[in-house]
Amino acid sequence: MHLYIKNMVCPRCITAVRNELEQLKLTINSVELGEAEIVEDLSTEELLQLEESLKKLGFELIGDRKGRIIEQIKTEIVYLVHHSDEIIKTNLSTWLSDKLRYDYTYLSNLFSEVEGTTIEKYYITQRVEKVKELLVYDELSLAEIADALGYSSAAYLSNQFKKVTGLTPTFYKSIKETKRRNINEL
Template sequence: MVCPRCIRIIKDQFALLHLPVNEVRLGQVDLDRPLNQEELERVKSVMAEYGFELLEDRKGKLVEQIKTLLIEAIHYQEEKISANYSTYLAQAIGKDYSTLSHVFSSMENVTIERYIILQKVEYIKAELDYEELSLGEIAARLHYSSLSHLSKQFKAVTGYSPSEYRKLQIMNRLPLDQVT
């Protein structure tokens, strides 16, 4: 789950299944009690209809936790990051960053650093499409050291400079859960 709409869908589906939900957050559902096997199968079936899957292995859960933390930090900026992303992830998850990096890379076939860049580019695309912020404001929100650094990363990923992207009105954004 990577957006508020996803959370709403999950809440609604659990309610329709009459299952006790305490809280739904990006990437996680907290229940009042463990589900029995029949309930678990119903949840899997309903979630599959909406393109979701239950993560039951430790590595998969860890990767989803990393993605969720990064998406929240980059796109929703609910979490103010005072350190770099590697320190932030290690502290938030409570594991050494090299472990996180190894698991993520082996499961996703992309490094955490590359994933962060791709998520930032999707954020930039959205802001360019909405035309509410200047490029300088976008760079500041994403903690880029300079506008030049933002532009170079954006062009390396999209093939366009931010101004070319805005001018051409390309609007080829990806769903956040499909960014890799």
């Protein structure tokens, strides 16, 4: 039986879902981002029990095809931005179409209809979140962050960051440093 699971975005999510399936004494064939395959066919009652246990961990079972496609889009983008060193050589639309084997127009329309935002805006939001993370770590310069995330320049990264957050990267970093110092002083 194939299970599609929403909100799986990292290796720890895979471990958490695997552990939950094992606790329910299910025989696992595989667990990957966004999906798991088990040997058993579950009854409605067993599916409800599984759904409840997954919800406690922040996951959800996805039943319909459209929901699975939306989750695949999100999973691929989150993995690309947060867990991969890959910098896409083509544009996002081509890369995503190749990954999911669907026409991008279909993916884009479906995503916008269900999520109320575009795939591009979701991608930008994920990239900005990664920039925030890297700024707080304070290990890379803005130019190095721009390079690592595939931005054409630090200026372009700064403009996009400000559009999304309303703050410059430098100001954001100074706020976070202040907060960190305050916590350390407690």
